[in-house]
Amino acid sequence: MTTGPLTEAVLEFPDNRLLIDLCGEYDRNLTDIEARTGVQILRRGNQLAIHGAPEAQAEATEVLRSLYERLEQGREVGHSDIDREFRMADDLPPDDQLEMFTSGKVEIKTRKKLVEPRTDAQKAYVTSLFENELAFGIGPAGTGKTYLAVAVGVNMLITGAVDKIILSRPAVEAGEKLGYLPGDMKDKVDPYMQPLYDALNDFLPGKQLGKMIEEKVIEIAPLAFMRGRTLSNAFVVLDEAQNATTMQMKMFLTRLGEGSRMVITGDRTQIDLPRGMPSGLADAERLLDHIPGISFNYFTGKDVVRHPLVAAIIEAYEKDEVKT
Structure with a gap:
């Protein structure tokens, strides 16, 4: 888990229906992302507030945006998709x-x-x-x-x-x-x-x-x-x-x-x-x-x-x- 001063980042999503799919049933997708990054994610209307250390917060933000883009393309989001986003972000190839x-x-x-x-x-x-x-x-x-x-x-x-x-x-x-x-x-x-x-x-x-x-x-x-x-x-x-x-x-x-x-x-x-x-x-x-x-x-x-x-x-x- 990344340490450092805790801050808040707010992401706004225009389509509330897609936001529901992003969060997952009983917010299980958010729980998965929280467990991987150590942040806390709170939903406020059509916004997600991310609390945590800056590096972990940035990682969670990137994953959430990528998954939302996936939903905008008409695709589903599940555990395997979240896993893929983290793996691809963590294992960068050589220049x-x-x-x-x-x-x-x-x-x-x-x-x-x-x-x-x-x-x-x-x-x-x-x-x-x-x-x-x-x-x-x-x-x-x-x-x-x-x-x-x-x-x-x-x-x-x-x-x-x-x-x-x-x-x-x-x-x-x-x-x-x-x-x-x-x-x-x-x-x-x-x-x-x-x-x-x-x-x-x-x-x-x-x-x-x-x-x-x-x-x-x-x-x-x-x-x-x-x-x-x-x-x-x-x-x-x-x-x-x-x-x-x-x-x-x-x-x-x-x-x-x-x-x-x-x-x-x-x-x-x-x-x-x-x-x-x-x-x-x-x-x-x-x-x-x-x-x-x-x-x-x-x-x-x-x-x-x-x-x-x-x-x-x-x-x-x-x-x-x-x-x-």
Whole structure:
């Protein structure tokens, strides 16, 4: 909490209906902002009075104005939007990157929702997905690597930039053998693919998604099923790439065809390969980082957008790894 002499700043909002939405149900949005900055916010008619130390007061003022502008554009304001405003304000990029980050808001339009990056690292990642034919997203769980990649894929599909989406994961056996799982091969493999289905369900209506999968406009398949294919005019995502072997990674990367985009996501700390078997993701980082047209984007615990405890857990493990 910032210390210093307490002052009052008064913000006036012309549309009282939007001000109600800004405050949130039972003023929960104001309570959230108060908890993050240490200020006290009082509502007086169509005004908000902000009491607190000058630095904290300025931060709260900036966030409130940004959220009100969002409401003026016809958008909603919730906890995730407040979280994004604070993250973007707190994690300013270096001077040589300012032009990229201030050139306008990065948004991903899908059939069901508008997706907006919530950290600067996410913003840079989404920008690279649109700008590069091959992009890597590397970092811990909960940083939005796969979610944002699938959102961009859906956007490119519905705008006609690609003809299909192909989502893949290595079906690595982590404690339970595939052969012992019930059902046919699809039944055995689908549990590994479920996070990809979950992301798609966030962006496409159920009936439309079902039809696209039935017509193979959208394919979800294990990495092993990619062998021998040339993936043209497609948006291709390889998720959990840390569990691909070197040969599998090479096989997958060389599937890239004309008019396609490819995204590789992974977490170096969650390798489930047998002991002694190198990860294809690590080899790809080492071999490809100098090639123009291939981007590498990295995330840390600060970019986790799940429950706040997830970020704390990741940071604790990262600190322990540094010690050992």
